[in-house]
Amino acid sequence: MVTKIKIDPITRIEGHLAIEAVIDDGVVKDAKSMGTLFRGFEIILQGRDPRDANRITQRICGVCPTAHATASALCLDESFGLSDKIPDNGKIIRALIFGANFLQSHILHFYHLAALDYVDAVGAVGDLAPFVPRYEGDYRVSGKANAELVNHYVQALDIRRKCQEMLSIFGGKMPHNVGIVPGGVTEKPTEDKITNFLWRLNEIRDFIDNVYIPDVIAVAKAYDDYFAVGKGCGRLLAYGGFDLPAGKLFKTGLVLPDLKPEPFAEENITEDVKHSWFADSTSGKNPAQGETAPDLKKKEAYSFLKSPRYKSQVCEVGPLARMASNYVQKDAKTRELIDSVLAEFKADAVVLFSVLGRHAARALEAKLVGDAMVDWLMALKPDQPTIAESEVPETGEGAGLAEAPRGAVGHWITIKDRRIERYQVITPTAWNASPKDDKAQPGALEQALIGTKVKDKDNPFELVRIVRAFDPCLACSVHLLDAKRNELGVFRVV
């Protein structure tokens, strides 16, 4: 039977995205991921003081502004000739500010964005907003275990507040920290700031160890069929991140579908726009030469997202990519974390390519980052500098590659006459939620949706669970069309 279902918008993600899936005989045959908001940050940045990019690009998003602050700072460091001059304290404090944001974002994602697809809040507290309206049917945890998860939903709000406070200690405020700047950071490490950071961090780590990870495992046990849902493209990409004096916490590299590593080179990134509302003449460029020229009249276009590709191939980014990259490059702590969870489920590493694999990778990554932050904090030297002196150069070029909570983020700048001539950003969600490219290869999220069996057309849990597992930074709507794109009826989803 062919069916058309419309869901618009999907809530509990950030921003504006629509997804259209063609469904035939209960299986998704084709899917389109459509970004429905364009603001033109890259156009607005042209002609401005390069340092302002560090403040303005954070405002792309209030959930992970710190990722843009970091990528932008790295990009400016390079273009200002500062990359090898950042004091150790500066590197560490940048990582602590960003780490606090990571922990907040991952806990936000599991409890306040994704959990309500699995946890029966109504069963615990009754028909209360914001827990209704909702999909009905597939809630598999009940009684005391369910009530416990709902309690943790509330407790997680308090833990997130502590993450933001921790960020603010060195970043000044959140959202949109003011501490990270080209050359390092503006704030100084003092003993009282370090202790104020540490007690909060330890409370958050305790929550990750004893609440967050056990909850993800409990949900995974109740929904273990989701280890086989939403496989995706199988090709993972990590730029690498958390740039510390001793090296990077997240290793740079690709992971191929057979779990083999491949080295990464930035010049292999291009952005296609055949199916995006941008001029075709700008297609296939490396972001260092990229352009942003909207064209709303293109017939084949269906998104404001471009299609980033690596060697013309689709890649998935995010916690799964980072943890897999660390895993195949034999990072001991990462292997221990992942192997312990795989042993718990008596499963092979290939199950990680799934809805639950993405949630598990995110939770384990929170532990990896949280634990590492203690060591970073203890390496601060209160009497040492945090920032290198800098001047805006007459001309310059730079790239800043980092890892946002939801995946690889890149900024590219060209400076001319001490002003921004060109600025390009590739967000993680552009990688994951991109439309088809010039060769008509569907994006990573589109590929994860294709082939999915939808059990109940009135409550298509499978689709929203797949979309949310990517932690997209966009608001979203899902449309299901029949295979021939004929409207055979519209089933409103309640």
Next chain:
Amino acid sequence: MAGQGEPVIEVLKDTEKNRKGGYILVVEGAIPTAEGGAYGSIGEKGGEHLTIQQSVEDLGKNALLTVALGTCSAFGGIPAAKPNPTACKSVRAVFDEKRIETLVVNIPGCAPHPDWFVGTVAAILFSGLEAIELDSLARPKLFYGPLIHENCPRRADFDKGKFAERLGDPGCLYKVGCKGHYTNADCSIRQWNNGVSWCIKAGSPCLGCVEPDFPDNTSPMYEKITFEELTWSQR
């Protein structure tokens, strides 16, 4: 919110239809108006993308009042900065064009402090609309009355002429671009994230993010701004 899709849009439609004059509309984000609003849509109407502009107008018409939350919805903010590629406008500007007379209370800030928003809504719920005294930019004086500069912990440095020459230096941050001398907000007293810190305490100049000229006339952000460079409203 647990739900998604049609039922979520229904909540909005139902409120607009059945609770006329009995709800507060809160708008985040500037409103893209170029190409009939095509640069931003959420949900659908009659099979077509429903533009943000249309939703704001429909919901705004019947609201008791509208809260423009954040600098973008209050004044246009970054999306409306030069060259404003999507013709972004503030809520007030969109209402004025369509002769929508609903009161707009602006709670600017990039980001706005949560206390400013919760406090404004709480004051209205406790004491009614008349309890909110607004300044000439429709901001509640309760939160946007103080000048950053007046209560700045580095004010003594300013008075003594001790200025930071570079970021990270001690002293008043005026020479590295601080906009605290014309920015109205209570950050220096209230501080951020549960009173942990705020921009100037962390060694950064105030960016003037609650002001209508942010970011075009508050940049370059790290360059000293002289009195002559201030716009009339800044003075």
